[in-house]
Amino acid sequence: MEDVVIIGGGLSGASLLYACQQNGLAAVMLEEKVVGGAGATAHSRGMVRVYDPQPELAEYAAAGLAFWEAFGADNPEVYAPIGLAYFLKEENIPAAEAFLARMGNQAFGMRLACAGEIAERCPALNPRFAAQARMAIWEPKAGHINPRVAARALSDRAQSMGAGVIEGVRVLRVVPQSGHMRVETGFGALNARRVIVATGAAPHLLDRPQAIETRSIVLSSYTCEADAHPNLCLIDEEAGCYLRPGQPGHFYVGGAAPSLAAMPDALAVDTATAMAENTAHRRGLLNSDAYDPLACHVGHDGYTADFLPLLQEPGAARTGAFCGFSGRGAKYIPALAQTLVSTWKERGAL
Ligand SMILES: Cc1cc2nc3c(=O)[nH]c(=O)nc-3n(C[C@H](O)[C@H](O)[C@H](O)COP(=O)(O)OP(=O)(O)OC[C@H]3O[C@@H](n4cnc5c(N)ncnc54)[C@H](O)[C@@H]3O)c2cc1C
Numbered sequence: 001m002e003d004v005v006i007i008g009g010g011l012s013g014a015s016l017l018y019a020c021q022q023n024g025l026a027a028v029m030l031e032e033k034v035v036g037g038a039g040a041t042a043h044s045r046g047m048v049r050v051y052d053p054q055p056e057l058a059e060y061a062a063a064g065l066a067f068w069e070a071f072g073a074d075n076p077e078v079y080a081p082i083g084l085a086y087f088l089k090e091e092n093i094p095a096a097e098a099f100l101a102r103m104g105n106q107a108f109g110m111r112l113a114c115a116g117e118i119a120e121r122c123p124a125l126n127p128r129f130a131a132q133a134r135m136a137i138w139e140p141k142a143g144h145i146n147p148r149v150a151a152r153a154l155s156d157r158a159q160s161m162g163a164g165v166i167e168g169v170r171v172l173r174v175v176p177q178s179g180h181m182r183v184e185t186g187f188g189a190l191n192a193r194r195v196i197v198a199t200g201a202a203p204h205l206l207d208r209p210q211a212i213e214t215r216s217i218v219l220s221s222y223t224c225e226a227d228a229h230p231n232l233c234l235i236d237e238e239a240g241c242y243l244r245p246g247q248p249g250h251f252y253v254g255g256a257a258p259s260l261a262a263m264p265d266a267l268a269v270d271t272a273t274a275m276a277e278n279t280a281h282r283r284g285l286l287n288s289d290a291y292d293p294l295a296c297h298v299g300h301d302g303y304t305a306d307f308l309p310l311l312q313e314p315g316a317a318r319t320g321a322f323c324g325f326s327g328r329g330a331k332y333i334p335a336l337a338q339t340l341v342s343t344w345k346e347r348g349a350l
Pocket residue numbers: 007008009010011012013030031032033034036037038039040041042043044045046047048147169170171172198199200201202205217218219298299300301302322323324325326327328329330331332
């Protein structure tokens with residue numbers, strides 16, 4: 001009998017497994033495909049930053065960035081603190097100033113910066129930002145993680161400390177027994193005191209699957225000459241788009257209109273339209289046209305209507321739920337998993 005069975009091996013499942021192991025719980029994670037290689041985690045490019053226009057998320061974001069800083073010290077392949085410039089809508093500048101004052105001046109070195117400074121840091125930036133005297137929040141410690149590598153690193157770390165990871169196992173049902181839960185697959189079953197469902201945009205194993213909505217997010221990839229390579233992450237709040245560099249010579253742009261539905265199967269994304277939208281965004285963000293489009297990737301992210309995570313404690317019902325935040329989960333998930341598992345354990349929920 002396991003203490004905890006976690007269903008789903010994306011960033012959420014792997015973070016929960018690591019947190020369970022650190023809290024001395026015997027845990028096993030079951031993943032239908034490959035840890036980190038499916039779901040939103042496989043598609044996300046994992047930009048991480050503290051500033052969020054939704055103030056209730058800031059505390060999670062700060063804890064999240066602190067987690068990646070610490071985890072990245074031992075796993076440099078996971079976290080690239082290359083810096084991020086968040087160009088604000090004019091009307092949001094006062095709120096951003098208030099946010100910075102609340103966070104304290106030195107928190108993560110965040111500060112307001114004018115577009116000219118960002119253009120000096122990133123020569124590939126479209127001069128339109130400077131011409132319009134745009135302002136940005138500059139976050140030197142933000143950047144990106146690699147969500148696939150991060151999920152694997154967290155899962156491998158937990159495994160090396162004794163946790164169980166089984167890949168290629170699709171869970172069909174979770175059935176209450178007297179005093180424990182039976183987690184059924186196509187051929188056999190595992191028994192556990194508690195179960196956590198962390199299946200992202202595939203919430204059918206939950207008691208209330210409708211609590212999670214699904215959004216498709218489309219990212220486009222481009223190649224460029226080395227001298228046109230953007231060297232930091234950019235977000236333009238006005239245009240609703242963002243850019244995340246890869247290795248020198250390629251980068252990703254997102255912002256094409258998302259598609260919303262109750263389940264991934266019902267999402268319909270026209271990739272040609274999305275690619276055209278992202279290319280228009282890319283022109284807005286970058287100075288030159290010397291870029292070639294490569295591909296358009298569609299990922300499905302699970303989230304709740306208020307964009308806060310669904311954290312259903314595995315208490316008396318013995319089955320809990322953990323879901324990310326659409327488009328922002330990579331920032332927060334591991335820090336939140338740490339806090340939750342220790343809190344749930346203290347309360348006897350695990
Ligand atoms: C395109 C895109 C870009 C994003 N960009 C960012 C970003 O820049 N910054 C940021 O912070 N966040 C970003 N996100 C959000 C973040 O990546 C996600 O919130 C996070 O990866 C979600 O992880 P998860 O483990 O909850 O879900 P998932 O990654 O979807 O994992 C769910 C796992 O459960 C498994 N599973 C499902 N059903 C079963 C079953 N029955 N049995 C066994 N296993 C099952 C799946 O195979 C999958 O591996 C982005 C998301 C997308 C889609």
